[in-house]
Amino acid sequence: MKKSLWLLLSSVLVLSLFLAGCTGSSEKGSSGGSDSGGKKGGGVLIYGKGGDAVSLDPATVTDGESLIVTEQIYETLVNYAKDSTEIEPGLAKEWEISKDNLKYTFTLQEGIKFHDGTDFNADAVVKNFQRWAQSKDPKKFAYYPSMFGGFEGDESHVIKEVKALDEKTVEFTLNRPQAPFLKNLAMGPFAIASPEKFDTIGKEPVGTGPFKFDAWKKGDTITVVKNDEYWVKDLPKLEGVTFKVIKDNSARLNAVIKGEIDLMDGMNPSDKGKVEGDDKLQLFERPSMNLGYLGFNVEKEPFNKKEVRQAISHLINKEDIIANFFEGTAEPAKNPMPPSISGYNDSIEDYEYSVEKAKELLKKAGYEKGFKMDLWALPVARPYMPDGQKVAEAMQASFKEVGIDAKIVTYDWGAYQEKLRAGEGPVYMMGWTGDNGDADNFLYTLLDKDSIDSNNYSRYANEKVHKLLVEAQSTADETKRNELYNKAQEIIHEDAPWVPLVHSTPLLAGSSKIKGFVPHSTGSQSFQDTTLD
Amino acid sequence: MFSYTIRRLGALIPVLLGMVFIVFIMIRAIPGDPAQLILGQQATKESIQALTSQLGLDKPWYTQFFEYLGGLFKGDLGVSIKTDVPISEEVWPYLTATIELSLVAMLFAIIVGVNAGIISAWFQNSWFDYIAMVVALIGVSMPVFWLGLMEQYVVSIQWDLLPTTGRDNIRDPVEAITGLYLIDTLMAGRVDQFIEVIKHLILPGFALGTIPMAIIARMTRSSMLEVMRSDFIRTARAKGMKMFWVVYKHSLKNALIPVVTVIGLQTGLLLGGAILTETIFGWPGIGTYIYEAIGSRDYPVIQSGILVIATIFVLINLVVDLLYAAIDPRIKYK
Numbered sequence: 041m042k043k044s045l046w047l048l049l050s051s052v053l054v055l056s057l058f059l060a061g062c063t064g065s066s067e068k069g070s071s072g073g074s075d076s077g078g079k080k081g082g083g084v085l086i087y088g089k090g091g092d093a094v095s096l097d098p099a100t101v102t103d104g105e106s107l108i109v110t111e112q113i114y115e116t117l118v119n120y121a122k123d124s125t126e127i128e129p130g131l132a133k134e135w136e137i138s139k140d141n142l143k144y145t146f147t148l149q150e151g152i153k154f155h156d157g158t159d160f161n162a163d164a165v166v167k168n169f170q171r172w173a174q175s176k177d178p179k180k181f182a183y184y185p186s187m188f189g190g191f192e193g194d195e196s197h198v199i200k201e202v203k204a205l206d207e208k209t210v211e212f213t214l215n216r217p218q219a220p221f222l223k224n225l226a227m228g229p230f231a232i233a234s235p236e237k238f239d240t241i242g243k244e245p246v247g248t249g250p251f252k253f254d255a256w257k258k259g260d261t262i263t264v265v266k267n268d269e270y271w272v273k274d275l276p277k278l279e280g281v282t283f284k285v286i287k288d289n290s291a292r293l294n295a296v297i298k299g300e301i302d303l304m305d306g307m308n309p310s311d312k313g314k315v316e317g318d319d320k321l322q323l324f325e326r327p328s329m330n331l332g333y334l335g336f337n338v339e340k341e342p343f344n345k346k347e348v349r350q351a352i353s354h355l356i357n358k359e360d361i362i363a364n365f366f367e368g369t370a371e372p373a374k375n376p377m378p379p380s381i382s383g384y385n386d387s388i389e390d391y392e393y394s395v396e397k398a399k400e401l402l403k404k405a406g407y408e409k410g411f412k413m414d415l416w417a418l419p420v421a422r423p424y425m426p427d428g429q430k431v432a433e434a435m436q437a438s439f440k441e442v443g444i445d446a447k448i449v450t451y452d453w454g455a456y457q458e459k460l461r462a463g464e465g466p467v468y469m470m471g472w473t474g475d476n477g478d479a480d481n482f483l484y485t486l487l488d489k490d491s492i493d494s495n496n497y498s499r500y501a502n503e504k505v506h507k508l509l510v511e512a513q514s515t516a517d518e519t520k521r522n523e524l525y526n527k528a529q530e531i532i533h534e535d536a537p538w539v540p541l542v543h544s545t546p547l548l549a550g551s552s553k554i555k556g557f558v559p560h561s562t563g564s565q566s567f568q569d570t571t572l573d
Numbered sequence: 574m575f576s577y578t579i580r581r582l583g584a585l586i587p588v589l590l591g592m593v594f595i596v597f598i599m600i601r602a603i604p605g606d607p608a609q610l611i612l613g614q615q616a617t618k619e620s621i622q623a624l625t626s627q628l629g630l631d632k633p634w635y636t637q638f639f640e641y642l643g644g645l646f647k648g649d650l651g652v653s654i655k656t657d658v659p660i661s662e663e664v665w666p667y668l669t670a671t672i673e674l675s676l677v678a679m680l681f682a683i684i685v686g687v688n689a690g691i692i693s694a695w696f697q698n699s700w701f702d703y704i705a706m707v708v709a710l711i712g713v714s715m716p717v718f719w720l721g722l723m724e725q726y727v728v729s730i731q732w733d734l735l736p737t738t739g740r741d742n743i744r745d746p747v748e749a750i751t752g753l754y755l756i757d758t759l760m761a762g763r764v765d766q767f768i769e770v771i772k773h774l775i776l777p778g779f780a781l782g783t784i785p786m787a788i789i790a791r792m793t794r795s796s797m798l799e800v801m802r803s804d805f806i807r808t809a810r811a812k813g814m815k816m817f818w819v820v821y822k823h824s825l826k827n828a829l830i831p832v833v834t835v836i837g838l839q840t841g842l843l844l845g846g847a848i849l850t851e852t853i854f855g856w857p858g859i860g861t862y863i864y865e866a867i868g869s870r871d872y873p874v875i876q877s878g879i880l881v882i883a884t885i886f887v888l889i890n891l892v893v894d895l896l897y898a899a900i901d902p903r904i905k906y907k
Contacts, residue, residue, distance in 0.1 A: 084744065086743050086744070088855075091865070092857075094655055094656055095656060095657070102612070177627070182611070182612045182620070185617065185620060186617065186620075242657065243658075255746075257666065257746075257749065257857070258663060258666050258667065258857065259666070259667055259670075259857030259858075259861065259862060260666075260670075260739070260740070260855075260857040261743060261746065263746075282743055282744075282746075284738075284739065284743050284855065285855060285857065286738050286739075286855030287851075287852040287855065287861065288722075288852045288853050288855075290722055291721070291722065291725060291737065291738055291852070291853045291854065291855065292738075292855075294722070294725040294726065294729065294730060294737045294738070295737045295738045295739075295855070297730055298725075298729050298730055298733075298736070298737045300736055300737060300738065300739070300742075300743065301743065451604065452603075452605065452868070453868065454604070454605030454606070454609070454610050454868065454869070454870055455603070455604035455605040457609060457610075458604060458605055458606050458609055459604065461609070493618050494617055494618060
C-alpha cells in the first residue's frame with residue numbers, strides 16, 4: 041500500500057513536470073483568437089471605479105461610489121443642470137415659492153411609474169420624506185440631518201411639514217427659510233424611492249430612473265439595464281451600464297486601454313499624457329467643486345497669532361505645487377470655496393509667494409527665528425489632493441527658508457479625521473468636495489463657529505463671519521446673499537485660518553466611442569444621454 | 574490517526590478563541606471611530622454619539638466581546654456595521670474568489686517550484702541551477718504590485734494576449750452558483766466562459782504564485798541536496814538504478830517533508846495576503862474585504878473575516894501534519 045501511494049505521488053509529480061512545460065504553449069494557443077470577446081459593447085457601458093457601493097438606498101449613504109449607481113436608478117424632485125448646479129425640473133415639472141420663502145408647492149410629472157409598477161405620486165413623495173425625517177436614525181440617514189438641520193422634532197429642523205394636496209401636488213412648509221433648499225432637494229441622497237419597497241431598496245433598489253437594477257456581485261460589479269418605460273421619450277440611449285470595481289488607479293486605466301471597460305473615474309493626473317496620446321481614448325475633466333487647503337488650529341500657539349498664519353500663507357508656492365503634483369490639472373485657490381459657486385469673491389487678492397513678506401510678518405509676531413511645528417499630511421489620495429505626502433514635503437522645504445522646522449506626521453484616514461475633529465492637528469492638510477453647489481455648504485459647514493467639533497477643524501470662531509453666514513442662510517435674494525458671502529470671504533482672507541491651496545479638476549478616461557457624457561461637478565451624473573458608437 | 578485528528582480538531586478551539594480575543598483587542602486599540610467613518614465628514618457630534626450607542630460601541634469592551642462570542646457559538650458571524658448585511662451572507666463570494674485564485678497560484682507555484690528545485694539539486698552548480706536560483710531570488714523579492722502592473726502592460730496591452738483585470742468578461746458575466754467560477758461555468762455548460770475564466774486567472778495567478786514558487790523551489794533544492802548526499806542514494810546509484818528514478822523516487826520522497834510544510838504555510842498565507850494582487854487585478858477577494866473593513870473600522874467584519882481565514886489556515890496545517898504520516902511511514906500519530 042505504501043508503495044502504491046508512493047507511485048501515485050511520484051507519477052503526479054512527473055505529470056506535473058510535463059504540464060509545467062506545456063503551460064507556456066497552451067497559454068498562447070487559448071488566447072490567440074480571443075480578441076473578439078471584449079470589443080463590441082452592444083450599447084452596454086462599463087464604468088470602472090475604485091470601490092464598491094455601500095448600499096443602493098441613496099438616503100443612507102454618503103460615498104460617491106454608491107451615489108454614482110443610485111443616480112441611474114432613482115430621480116429627485118428637481119435636478120441640477122447637466123453642466124452646472126442651476127436647478128431644473130425633475131420629477132416635479134414646476135413649483136411655486138411663497139413670498140416669505142416658507143412654502144414650496146411642487147407640481148409633479150404625471151403618469152410616472154416606479155420600476156416595480158407602482159405609481160409615482162404626491163403620496164410617494166410624502167412617504168419618502170416622512171421616512172427620513174421621522175426615523176431619527178443617524179446611522180441610516182446621514183445626509184438628511186446635515187442638509188435639513190436635523191430630524192423631525194429637532195429645534196433646528198428646516199422642514200415643518202410635507203403634505204400631498206392632491207395626486208400631483210406636494211406642499212413643503214418650512215420652519216425657517218433655507219436659501220439652498222431647492223439645491224438640497226436635487227442632491228442624489230434625496231431621490232424618491234418606491235414606498236412599497238423601503239425595506240429592501242438597499243439591496244434591490246426601485247426608483248423611477250432611466251435604468252433599472254439588475255444584479256450586484258459584491259466587491260465586483262453592479263449591473264443596471266435600460267428602463268423601457270422611462271417617462272422621458274427616447275431615453276436612455278444605452279442598453280445598460282455595468283459598474284466594475286478595480287481598486288488600483290493604474291490597473292483601471294490599463295483596463296480602459298485594453299477596452300475591457302469603457303470609462304473610468306479617479307485617473308492619476310500623472311497618466312494624463314498617456315491618455316491624450318492615445319487616439320482610441322478621450323480625457324474627461326470634471327468641473328471642479330472642491331478645495332484642498334492647509335488649516336491652522338487657531339487655538340494653538342503660535343497659530344493663534346494672525347501674523348503667523350499670514351506669514352505661512354506667503355510661503356506656499358501654489359503654482360509650483362500644481363505644476364509638480366497635479367500635472368496642471370488644478371487651479372490655485374484664494375478663497376475657501378471654488379469659483380464655480382455663486383457668491384465667490386473674485387476681488388480678493390491672494391497672498392503672493394514672498395519669503396521677505398513672510399519674514400516681516402514673523403518678526404512682527406515675535407517669531408523671527410522661526411519655530412518647530414507638526415505638519416499633518418493627508419494620508420490618502422483624495423480628489424482635491426492626489427498625493428498629500430509629497431505636497432507636504434514641498435511645503436516643508438519652503439517653510440525651512442524662514443526657520444520654521446516642520447515635522448511631517450500622519451495617521452490612517454479614520455484616525456486622521458477623528459483627531460482633527462478633536463482639535464489635535466496644529467497645522468493640517470484637508471479638503472472638501474461640495475455637496476450641493478452652494479456657498480453655505482463651504483463657508484458655514486467648514487468655517488462657522490457652529491461647526492466647531494464637526495468640520496471646522498481650525499476651530500475658527502469669528503462673530504462677524506457667523507452673523508453674515510447665518511443671515512445668508514435665510515436670505516432668498518441671490519444678489520443680497522452673494523454680498524454677504526463676499527464680505528465673509530474678505531474677513532476670512534484677512535484672518536487666514538486656512539491657506540486655500542487648490543481647486544483640482546478630477547480626471548476621467550474613456551473610450552473615444554463615448555458620446556454625450558458630461559461629468560458633473562457634484563461627482564455623479566446620469567448616463568441617460570450617453571451613447572457608445 | 575482518527576483519534577489524533579479528533580484531538581487536533583478539538584485543540585483548534587482554544588487557538589481560534591485566543592485569536593478572536595487578540596484581534597478583538599487590537600482593532601479597538603487603533604484610533605478611529607466607526608461611527609464617524611460611517612457618517613462621513615458631514616456628521617454632527619450628536620449623530621455620532623447616537624450612532625455609537627446604537628451600534629453598542631459605548632458598552633464596556635468585555636460586554637461587547639462576550640456578546641460577539643455568544644453569537645459565534647450560535648454560528649452567527651455578526652452583521653457588517655457598514656453595509657448592514659449579515660457577514661455569513663456577505664463573506665462567501667469574497668472567500669470563493671480568493672480560494673479560486675489561491676489554488677491556481679499554488680498549483681503553479683508547486684508545479685514549477687518543486688520541479689525547478691529538484692532539477693537544480695540534481696544538476697547542482699550547472700547553469701540551470703544558477704539561473705533557477707537567481708530567478709528564485711528575484712521571485713522572492715519581487716514587489717507584487719510592480720509585477721502585476723508590468724504583466725498587464727506587457728502581456729495584456731503590448732502583446733494583447735490576456736485580459737487585464739477581473740474574474741470574467743464583464744460583457745458576458747458568469748452566473749455565480751458555487752462562487753468558484755471554474756466550476757460554475759462547467760455546471761452551466763459554458764465552455765467558452767470556462768476558457769475565459771482560465772484566461773482571467775493566469776496573470777493574477779502568476780503574480781500571486783511567484784513568491785511561493787520561489788520559496789518552494791529553494792526549499793526543495795536544499796532539502797534534496799541534503800538527501801542526495803545520504804548513503805542510501807549512493808547505494809541506489811551503485812546498483813545501477815537510473816538517475817531519474819533515484820532523484821524522483823528515492824530522494825524526493827525523503828526530501829518532501831519540509832517542502833510540504835512550506836507549501837502548507839504558503840497556501841495559508843495566500844488566503845489573507847493576496848490584497849495587493851486583488852487590488853491590481855480588480856479581484857473581489859477576502860483580503861480586500863477585510864482590508865476595507867479595517868479602513869472603515871467595521872469591527873465585526875474584521876473579526877469574523879480574520880476568523881474565517883484563521884480557521885482555514887489551521888485546517889491546512891492539520892492536513893499537512895496528516896500528510897507527513899502518509900509520506901513518511903516512520904511518522905505515526907497515536
